Amino acid sequence: MPEAPPAIELRGVTKRFETRDGGGHTATRDMSFTVRQGEFVSVVGPTGCGKSTSLSLISGLAAAGDGAVLVQGSPVTGIPDRLGYMFQQDAVLPWRTVLDNVAAGPRYQGASKQAARDQAKDWVARVGLAGFERYYPHQLSGGMRKRVALAQTLINEPSILLMDEPFGALDVQTREHMQDLLLDLWSGTSAAVVFVTHDLTEAIALADTVVVMTAAPATVKDVVPVELERPRRVEEIRLEEAFLEVYRRVWDSLREEVEITRSRGAGRVA
Template sequence: MPTQAEPDGPAIELRDATKRFRSSSGGVHTAVRNLDLTVRAGEFVAVVGPTGCGKSTTLSLVSGLEPPSAGEVLVHGRPVEGIPAGVGYMFQNDAVLPWRTVLDNVAAGPRYRGAAKRQAREQARDWVRRVGLGDFESYYPHQLSGGMRKRVALAQTLVNEPSILLMDEPFSALDVQTRGLMQDELLRLWAGDDPLGEGGGAAVVFVTHDLEEAVVLGDRVVVMTASPATVKAVFDVPLERPRDAEEIRLTPEFLEIYREVWESLREEVQIARERGAGNAA
């Protein structure tokens, strides 16, 4: 995947980052606390943690949608003040506009950034083809399956050639088979023309509740603590690339790293459950 030229150094840095929100009752909720995380250019980092622990808030800090209450957030060595250039964000719910065709949905990004209509449509057509929807560019979203809509959303994000790709559980609503196909599609597009799958300089932060998905996709898996979130542990994933999302799950190497990460994650999931039970009582 082509990316913008960037200076040397980490793509993303969070240094002792904390985010607090004012609650409706007038109190203060701390979503993430003393968070330290570095993501290199070309690195695929998967983030897992208990439900509601602050994983999505971490993406909001990197994207500039939320400022930190304390600490620092840097993108390509510069403090985040507003939405940084070169950041693509793919949400759990897609932003496909129902009144636009597949092609026009994907062309909207380049048009917004000042590209002429013809140029924007040429860029969009290329990415629609890359995500396997070349025969569906004139279709409307209601004519597409859930998996096809996700392909449109992926093309919408990648057509802008981001140097940083933030993904917040983008495949969680899909059935198991379609999710596996989308995982393979993402890895293929992320790797670009590089057979080793180093990502061509694009850094990816992928939030998921699915530990299998995290291990299948990531170079590293970051385990977050129960709320308020901070980094508990970081695990390297020693699985060769390119990877087949379904076949890799059957290997001893996959099972070994999965068990190792789960031992760390399980403790935090149990803490979150106990807190939830206590609040319910």
């Protein structure tokens, strides 16, 4: 039986954007990496290097200029089936209750109102918001809104899950709770995850593999395996020596790229 293709594959991808002055900006250059089905990959790199662009390419929201982007072995020509995307800013609709926000996905996919609400009620409970079904977003804390956004994303059972710094705006304790919740919910699926973050602790604690990007334009500098046992608890695993060894390797790879980005910024200020 032939081996199944990777869930996600980027092959030598270069992406350029036009700028307002008529010039061009190269966001990624000859970028290649793969994600297996059921694998959790974190992507780290210096600010502005093009990490989020990789998610746009995988999701079909942006097209590669050169190279190839494949999902489930097929070239990406639009938004792939069964793809979930969590952005930095949640997509919770302010005029809908928690329950109706979470039920929106199944409704769009053709489920009846009652079936969608039944499914949503289960997911609201799974993210720890039972009892808040009739609340509106303005009545929720930032962490609670993120729980709603997570339920909105996972209720559709995505086989590809893209996450762009989804917990970056939360305080440290709330962020760790959300990280543990994500791991708990993801562990019961076979979804392939690409998680972009600036937080190395978050990247390592969540992932099977950490992809380190260079300073812009982004290309892959290092691919670091995270061979830490699952299930994990973020607040516990970050104190283990094996975790610290991975952290040192990732930071050693990333440090030079951060300095390059800083020096470019200093040059522009000067």
